[in-house]
Amino acid sequence: MTDNIDFMNDGSGDVRELDELLGAYALDAVDPDEARRVEDYLASNPRAADEVQQHREVATMLAFTGMDAPDGVWERITDELEGGDDVGPSGSVAGLLPFDPPDADRRVAAGSGSPTAAPVTGEQSDSGEHRDNVVPFRRRRAGTFLLGAAAAAVLAISAVVVLDGRASAPTDPIAEAYEVARDAAGAQVTDLAAAGSDVTATGVIGLDGQGYIDASSLPSLDEEQTYQLWGVLSDTGDVVSIGILGADPALETFTVDGIGVDALAITIEQAPGVISDGNPDGAYVGTFG
Amino acid sequence: MERTEDVRREYTDVSDASLVVSIGRYQQLALAEAYRRHAGAVFGLAKRLLGDAARAEEIVQEVFVRLWNEPNRFDPDRGTLRSFLLAHAHGRSIDLIRSDSARKRREEREVREQADGGYDVAHEVWDMALAEHVRSALDELTADERSAIELAYFGGLTYREVAERLDQPEGTVKSRIRTGLKRLRAELSGAGVTVGTGA
Numbered sequence: 001m002t003d004n005i006d007f008m009n010d011g012s013g014d015v016r017e018l019d020e021l022l023g024a025y026a027l028d029a030v031d032p033d034e035a036r037r038v039e040d041y042l043a044s045n046p047r048a049a050d051e052v053q054q055h056r057e058v059a060t061m062l063a064f065t066g067m068d069a070p071d072g073v074w075e076r077i078t079d080e081l082e083g084g085d086d087v088g089p090s091g092s093v094a095g096l097l098p099f100d101p102p103d104a105d106r107r108v109a110a111g112s113g114s115p116t117a118a119p120v121t122g123e124q125s126d127s128g129e130h131r132d133n134v135v136p137f138r139r140r141r142a143g144t145f146l147l148g149a150a151a152a153a154v155l156a157i158s159a160v161v162v163l164d165g166r167a168s169a170p171t172d173p174i175a176e177a178y179e180v181a182r183d184a185a186g187a188q189v190t191d192l193a194a195a196g197s198d199v200t201a202t203g204v205i206g207l208d209g210q211g212y213i214d215a216s217s218l219p220s221l222d223e224e225q226t227y228q229l230w231g232v233l234s235d236t237g238d239v240v241s242i243g244i245l246g247a248d249p250a251l252e253t254f255t256v257d258g259i260g261v262d263a264l265a266i267t268i269e270q271a272p273g274v275i276s277d278g279n280p281d282g283a284y285v286g287t288f289g
Numbered sequence: 290m291e292r293t294e295d296v297r298r299e300y301t302d303v304s305d306a307s308l309v310v311s312i313g314r315y316q317q318l319a320l321a322e323a324y325r326r327h328a329g330a331v332f333g334l335a336k337r338l339l340g341d342a343a344r345a346e347e348i349v350q351e352v353f354v355r356l357w358n359e360p361n362r363f364d365p366d367r368g369t370l371r372s373f374l375l376a377h378a379h380g381r382s383i384d385l386i387r388s389d390s391a392r393k394r395r396e397e398r399e400v401r402e403q404a405d406g407g408y409d410v411a412h413e414v415w416d417m418a419l420a421e422h423v424r425s426a427l428d429e430l431t432a433d434e435r436s437a438i439e440l441a442y443f444g445g446l447t448y449r450e451v452a453e454r455l456d457q458p459e460g461t462v463k464s465r466i467r468t469g470l471k472r473l474r475a476e477l478s479g480a481g482v483t484v485g486t487g488a
Contacts, residue, residue, distance in 0.1 A: 023466040023467030023470045024467070029442070029466065053367055053372070054470075054484070055467075055471075055474075056372050056376050058470050058484055060371055060372040061477060061484060062423065062442065063330060063442075068332070069331070069349050070332070070342065073328065073332070073346050073350060074321070074324055076346075077350050077353050078317075080354055081354065236316065237316065238315065
């Protein structure tokens with residue numbers, strides 16, 4: 001009621017008249033100038049906004065038709081999303097995890113009577129969880145990638161912090177901690193391998209969330225290039241950048257703070273690395289069993 | 290394939306609100322599930338409004354691309370995802386209808402529909418049980434209320450145009466649309482049909 005009085009005092013229009021317009025407004029059956037007046041009214045009157053929403057819900061009931069969307073519409077949607085200006089490389093590190101290469105043809109139909117469904121790139125981790133790989137395309141959307149960005153930030157910062165702590169000598173405390181963590185019961189351990197290569201890196205995540213990546217066996221890169229470490233988050237399947245390993249990687253540490261990681265990958269990128277959609281060519285990939 | 294079935298099942302069990310959260314996290318499969326659930330209704334509404342399957346497909350595409358790009362625009366506390374999507378589809382369809390080129394096609398379609406005996410909302414409702422409830426609820430409206438709602442929502446007319454079409458005062462039509470929608474909601478709720486309690 002207070003809102004109504006305030007609105008009337010504003011001289012923006014007659015409340016009763018605006019209330020009478022709510023039904024027509026909910027059905028998009030008002031003129032543009034009236035629509036603007038109603039929208040101003042709704043902004044200051046939650047009760048009226050609720051009423052409009054209720055009218056729309058009723059209209060929703062009337063709109064059920066049981067029709068299926070025609071074949072091909074979903075494909076056009078994905079094509080449009082993939083055609084964004086800020087799309088990453090056609091091949092993404094996401095497509096490699098865990099292990100299967102990207103396959104544009106992996107599109108399956110939905111259940112009986114359903115419209116064509118999305119391209120499904122689901123995989124099952126060794127732990128038995130199912131998840132879809134991260135979408136092979138990403139468009140930047142303001143305010144909608146907080147989780148991925150936040151997770152990446154947490155992990156990346158940890159990795160950066162410990163870069164100075166790298167150690168290759170067996171007597172180094174970090175190397176000793178790595179060996180203890182690797183052999184500890186309950187630790188997640190994986191060997192990251194690349195197709196056609198016998199060289200592997202080893203990833204370890206301890207129960208305390210302390211992570212290690214021993215990439216000392218990987219060949220050195222040109223100085224314009226860098227190795228980059230990625231992780232697949234358990235709860236969302238998102239692939240996030242953990243950190244930059246440099247052109248001549250050794251033993252690095254990172255911290256997984258309250259975030260489950262199901263797989264790791266190391267890609268070769270142009271220095272100083274990329275934010276997302278890592279280069280899948282020659283990537284080293286390992287899943288935690 | 291078995292694994293992909295499992296992945297899809299994972300999403301089929303979640304609420305619309307959770308789907309939108311996953312969409313916000315770039316989960317394409319969540320968008321696919323939202324599409325599976327609601328694209329038919331979006332297409333059906335747009336096709337009915339536009340009388341043109343090709344343009345209705347464009348509306349479907351636009352609606353779901355927007356959901357992908359701006360999932361935060363959906364507020365589960367304000368209503369259902371289906372209502373959100375249909376409201377967008379309706380609004381965009383109306384924009385097209387009110388353009389001169391589309392208006393002509395719509396009017397031609399209306400002529401055809403009237404020649405075929407007109408349209409009946411309840412006959413196009415998909416679910417048999419729901420159809421019965423909607424039909425009963427519509428029966429509780431006056432003929433004037435029913436006509437006003439149908440012409441406004443499915444005909445794409447403004448209430449002024451409805452008034453002109455029905456040769457009734459604008460204020461009367463405006464009021465009938467509002468009271469008719471309220472009565473429909475009350476009738477449906479009374480019949481145990483959940484109407485828009487959010488996701």
